[in-house]
Amino acid sequence: MDFTFSEDQLAFRDSISRFFMTEAAPEMLREVWETESGRSPELRAKIAEQGIGGLSVPEEFGGMGLGDVDWALLLQEIGYYALPDSLIDTVYVAAGVLSALPAGHAARAQWLPGIADGSIRVAVGHPINPWVADAQQANLLLLPHATCQGLEVHAVLPSQCTINPLKSIDTSRRLYSVEWTATPQTCIAAGAQGQKIWDMAVNRGALGSAAQLVGLAQRMVDLSVDYVAQRKQFDKVIGSFQAVQHHLANVVTKIEFAKPVLYRAFYALQHGEIDADTRVSHAKLAACDTGWFATRQSIQVHGAMGYTWEVDLQMFMKRAWVLDASWGDRGYHSARLSQSLLLDANPPLGPGSTFDRLASQGAGNDVASVNAVNSNSNSNVAEEATA
Template structure:
């Protein structure tokens, strides 16, 4: 069995990365933070790339791709700290509506004229919804109070947790890159701080955590896409691994930058705050750890080499 991504999948992800690198850099994040977190031009660019219709079936005007491709793109959204609600709309809201047999209005989602704000009982807020505005630790997230009636569908929860995990590995990648680049130019005792073993070991630990989290996230996406009974446990594993990697990398990147890491003047804080926000979204660490414990100890997710590729 070949577990590698196809050339088309990798090309798609690289194309999105190149586009976001050129249109959504730190200077854009600062502009959005000062003038407002939403920019119609940025949203239209995502629409023009076909990303709002990535998971919409072809008969409704979309690309008809799967959750694995969506997870790859969500990671790129995290890497760019994308402010626009592409992931919630196109990668969480759309597949959930499809699972409910609801196809009305999908053409509007593809066209970018309709955004979805999935509301689940596990979240005390709704992202980009309508209602009483709430304050988020992430200044580029628009949160509103949860309506009185929300869904408790576990499939919606799994979609939200999966795509949060995918964004977190992208966020962690970006924070590690920023820390490494800073360690190359910041000098102490006549040499870059990246030359010191203490810094090298911390950054290496982050890299290991991130690379170990990525296949867990891709595994969860494939399990969701294939409709496996074990998908929920795989999603919880992905959320845990990605959250731990992002939190470790955020902490390390702050330390590498010194006291400046917490300040507004350092671009890192945008990625750091998004990581903090997503780690608690769609189920916190305790929730997902409990789901894994119940799956393993309850026997629904047997462990061991004989079960790994079953």
Template sequence: MDFTFNEDQLVFHDSVKSFLTNEVTPERIREQWTTESGRSSDLWDQLAELGLTAMTVPEAFGGLGMNELDFILLAEECGYVALAEPLVDTVLVAVPLINSLGNEQKHFKESWLPRIAEGKATVAVGHQNNPLVADAHIADLLLLPNGNEVHAVPSEQVELLLNESVDPSRKLYKVTWTPSAETLVANEEEGKKLWEATLNRGALAAAAQQLGLARRIVDLSVDYTYERKQFGKPVGSFQAVKHHMANVAVKIEFAKAPLYRAAYDIAEGLSTAGRSVSHAKLATSEAALLGAKNGIQVHGAMGYTWEVDLHIFMKRAWALDASYGSQGFHKKRVKDSLLAEGALLGAGNSFVN
């Protein structure tokens, strides 16, 4: 079995990485903090032109028909630049949820998926594990739970209350709405499966961004420590400082395989997806949080200041840590899976459906 990404995936990744690095700068992020929405319609249009909003939309609805494994490297790069726009949640969470609705919702899919692919409509997703809904203020449609039911609620039918986040780029809202037969798109039985799958996809989306954030924090910290000097030498040349960043780099490398494995399991519909996603979320969060801790330390007193870009990425890592399940939740899922009676463990069962 070939576990490497193919040439097309890598070329697309390099192209998108270059675009994001050039366009989504810390300066642009800071500028968006001062706007009412905190979002850039121009940037969203550019992302749509690149085909990113269409990646997981089926070809029958005007999309590219790709899967989670095709997008996971791009989601990581979105984390690397701390992209504020809800691209990752759109591609990995909202689109698959809509596409997974039953055949009786064909007209609903035909109404929304082509518009999402073109970048002309945005969808926010609520979940039982996330009491606050991200980007509800710019959404044309909200997919919300009522028990295990799935409701598709137009933006004009909800009331929003902003809840401040530790990350200024995160726009989280308490959503007040009234369930009705007109908004129901999946009943309790069907909805339970849909919300379970949405939890996995949301956690995967957060995990991918966490890995990118960890990488960016290391890069920022290394650059800073080679610019700052003590005793006539860059502080980055001191062994103790090197060890701080090396420890994070090790965590990053060990988190890559669980993340890509989780994307594979979801893309292939494997029964191990839940365990793999929780493993990935734990591993990437550990790397990102250690990166934030050590990054502050090697920055010295400057690490606590607003002027240094470190806090942009550090605060995003803190915010995503509890998104789509806390560490305790995901540790329990891994434990329950490994200790379950008849659990298939060992290398020979790594890719059993």
């Protein structure tokens, strides 16, 4: 498969990278963290000017109507700069949920133009994400309600909820518990349609986290390279020691192996392949492994000071830790992946036979099996919120 990105995609990635390099430097992020809301309206407005909000919004509502693959590079950049905002929940996950509603649905015309121009913030909840990011700052909350037919999609206003703040080990995350009551008036998609929309939202959220983890891993490598090029022991920079070089080279290897898995998942999601769930879970697991490995090796070469507030590494390290459990922890995605692996006595060989497509199709619609794993995921997310 050709994973070569177009010149336009690469140019857009480069322009966004230059923008974040100026507008989201570590010293600026620290200032945003210390505000009461932890968010910068000025930065959000500048991001909207770059056109990021309209990438997934259909053209009829002021967006560009691009596909999932177009997010693959951009999300890595958002991770690389540890953007202090739940931007992805609004412009990628929520935009996808609202765009998936039937043509002519009132919610599409009501909310999608605001996402495209960056004037509104949408918070998204899900059983695998019980704590809702930026719920208090949101103009709209998209929340699930479980029924015997599947998860319903509800569009709820903040005034219809009781929102309580929670703490996260990542200071840039603003998490909240949300208490609300489902009503026919708030329901915008029910039954099989609602479940299908939420299944797609889970995949988009998981891929968003996975791509950011790959970007974070690259940032931690770059910070570590800069550090070991300056830090001296025995009158020599520690970057000249072979053991240190091997630590960082191993991280780079992990990153390069995770990228094609990630890109393959974006492609599967965009083209509606029957094994998209499997591809997404594979990508999330590979990215989680890469993120954790990058944090361990970066701390190893920084020493204990890497944990301290004064060192930039801790900003990216903490974000990698929390994204590991975002939109499904390892247990959740391992369960989805195991349902699709071929474990016959005589399995077919070759890259095209790694996953059983028919099994994936059934597993992707098995609501009961997903809900069974959700209970395990909730405990991990709760640890983040109470850390």
